[in-house]
Amino acid sequence: MSELQIRREKFSHFEKHCTQITEGLYVAGDLVAKNRATLDEHGITHVINCVGFLIPNYFEGDMTYFPLWLHDTPNEDIICVVYDCIDYVRTSHRSHDGQGRTLVHCSQGVSRSVSIAIAYVMWKDGGNYDETFKVVKARRGIANPNIGFTSQILIWDKRRRTESLPGGGVDRLYVIAPQSEHDPKYLVAKQVTIGGGDGGKIGVELLDSRCVFVFQTKSGVVYVWLGKDSES
Known part of the structure; x- marks a missing residue:
């Protein structure tokens, strides 16, 4: 089997897969976002839709949605929504008697949604980008944030760590x-x-x-x- 065929089979598998990244947080693409049976199977109660301009909030009224409008381009500002997403996941997890679960999805569950998930896990567990990406990649094999998102998250992480030190802040x-x-x-x-x-x-x-x-x-x-x- 060629490398291209292997990649296609991997993508075909994960496009139907609702991947648990950490407690209360899942990543997927459009095929999962529109599949009510899959969402119910994983207990999804809240959804971060990273592509509100492209994909509708399929089950609005039954589930709680947080729509974003993120393009999968290197110059798209993803950090401006990171803390809102972190707060949304935390609040969602405390709902439903502590059983709330959030799906963050984009078109394919490769770049935009994965970037949000990586930032959340970094914030939650205190890990750096490289080690967090390895964990996410091991669970969702097609995870591949674009270079712009990766760069922004690395800078964001450096700021968080630097500013926690005496004299580490900047204007x-x-x-x-x-x-x-x-x-x-x-x-x-x-x-x-x-x-x-x-x-x-x-x-x-x-x-x-x-x-x-x-x-x-x-x-x-x-x-x-x-x-x-x-x-x-």
């Missing part, structure tokens, strides 16, 4: 904006890119009076700038 600026044009009411904090990266100089020229900004200082103090409603 950061975020703009509050819709995660996607598909849902202008779902607002997230997107980091403003500054020349020189983290630690670069943040000045008033970066502010836009039409927007709301959050300024996080290296000491951990947070300021909110309300655009035209703020004092000059």
Whole structure:
């Protein structure tokens, strides 16, 4: 059997597989997301739909959905939704008398949903990216986050670890904006890119009076700038 045939067979297996990543969290693709029998078999009560612009919330009304609009491209900002996803999984797990289970899915269960799952397990267990990816890959053999998502999660993990140390913080600026044009009411904090990266100089020229900004200082103090409603 050729390598290509092996890959196809592996994909064919996992596209029908609802993969448990850790307690209360599962990963899959569209075929599982639309299969009510499979969802019920695994006790799924909540769903993170990473591709709300492409795949409907099939069982809305019977299950609780958290739709996202993530493109599987390297420049898509996935970190801006990570903490919302972590909070959603934690809250879901406590529901149904502690028996709530969350499925995070994208089209194939390869990149977007896997990236969210990796970030959650890193946060939950404290592991680094490499060791967490190995665990997830061992359970879902087609797991393969795109290079942009991998890079973002590595940077996010470094920030978390560095900022927990004395003097490890840096100044950061975020703009509050819709995660996607598909849902202008779902607002997230997107980091403003500054020349020189983290630690670069943040000045008033970066502010836009039409927007709301959050300024996080290296000491951990947070300021909110309300655009035209703020004092000059």
